[in-house]
Amino acid sequence: MRLQSPSISELHAFAQAARLGSYTQAADALQVTQGAISRAIARLEEHLGFAVFERQGRRSVLTTAGRQYLDAVGPATFTIESATQAMRRKREGRHVRLSMPPTLFSHWLIPRLPDFSARHPGTVLSFAPYRRDDPITSPDIDAWVRIGSMPFPETVQADYLVGRDLVPICRPQDALSICRPQDLLRRPLLAHTNYPDNWARWFEKMGCDGPYPAPAADFELVGMLVQAVVAGMGVAVVQRCLIEDDLAAGRVAIPVHRPFQIERGYFLCQPASRPASHALQDFRDWVLAQARADQGQYAQA
Structure with a gap:
């Protein structure tokens, strides 16, 4: 089957000239001569059978047909260029x-x-x-x-x-009344849905005698768990690395600073x-x- 598409160089010349409104600027962007841009667009117009630009003073303005063609081929041209650059970067190890x-x-x-x-x-x-x-x-x-x-x-x-690193968190205004790990046992415990045993493991590590109360609510996402703490629903135990912004912004506080690590x-x-x-x-x-x-x-x- 004989291909009906113009060459990539013609499409790039067309797309750049359309974006910049100037053959000269398009030549600078593509690092070729103005004559090369002119010849590429002339070949494209001959291939298509209609004009894609018209001159208005010193600017090259898309014709109606040229605008329609740019809308059709512009995204594809950008995709090809982006994919090519990505593959080159990958081959170069970057x-x-x-x-x-x-x-x-x-x-x-x-x-x-x-x-x-x-x-x-x-x-x-x-x-x-x-x-x-x-x-x-x-x-x-x-x-x-x-x-x-x-x-x-x-x-x-x-x-x-x-x-x-697991840490308990509460609202900043509640931290003053929580002095010992045992004080958290009197608060509603909030848990992560996938790790409901984190509270029991934390209390055991802190030397608190069981049995430990079951979580009052559980949440599938850490962000939701933190929001529940901020809203005053209770206290939670979470991975320290996931709450740095909340600690820095003062949305939550760590009431008991004792190191505890899980595997x-x-x-x-x-x-x-x-x-x-x-x-x-x-x-x-x-x-x-x-x-x-x-x-x-x-x-x-």
Whole structure:
């Protein structure tokens, strides 16, 4: 079948000239001569059988047919260029694609990403949709952040990041009346749906005798759990790394400062048999340094 599409160079010349309204500026943007732009658009018009531009003074303005054609091919041209740049970055080792739980991504990683961008301006990070049970084998993903505990399978290289530190939280105005772990037993206990035993483990570690009251309510998301605490529904025990913004903003407080760690946490994982690119190694070194800095701050708190 004979292809009816114009060449990519003609489409890029057309799209740039349409965006900038000038053959000269389009030539500068594409780093070619003005003559090359003129010839490309002339070939395009000959191919299409209609004019895509008309001259208005020194500007090149789209015709009605040219506007319709740009609306049709412009997004596709942009997609091709973006995909090509992404693949080149990946081949050059400057692209890292990650999969990680949305809660850790939004509460812990995003506030730190400007530091990574400043240190590694040539590296592009992209994030795949998180699926809890996906195997750590996909060739389209470079690394995964998973909730788990050691040991991981021998096929997985796993580095602990954060998430083992559990702390109780309450409203700041309630913190003054909570002096001992036992004081929390008299408050409504709020829990995470997936980890209802966190309170029992925390009380046991603090030396509180059981039996412990059942949670008054449970929530599937940490954000919802924190909102319930702020609203005055009760107290909760959560991973310290997920409430940094809430602590800094004074929305919640930690009434009892006693260290307690569980074995479960967030780990940076990658296939043990797959060599890491330079960009992935840079990201790994950076994110582990961020995690170590947090662990040092928690130890001092």
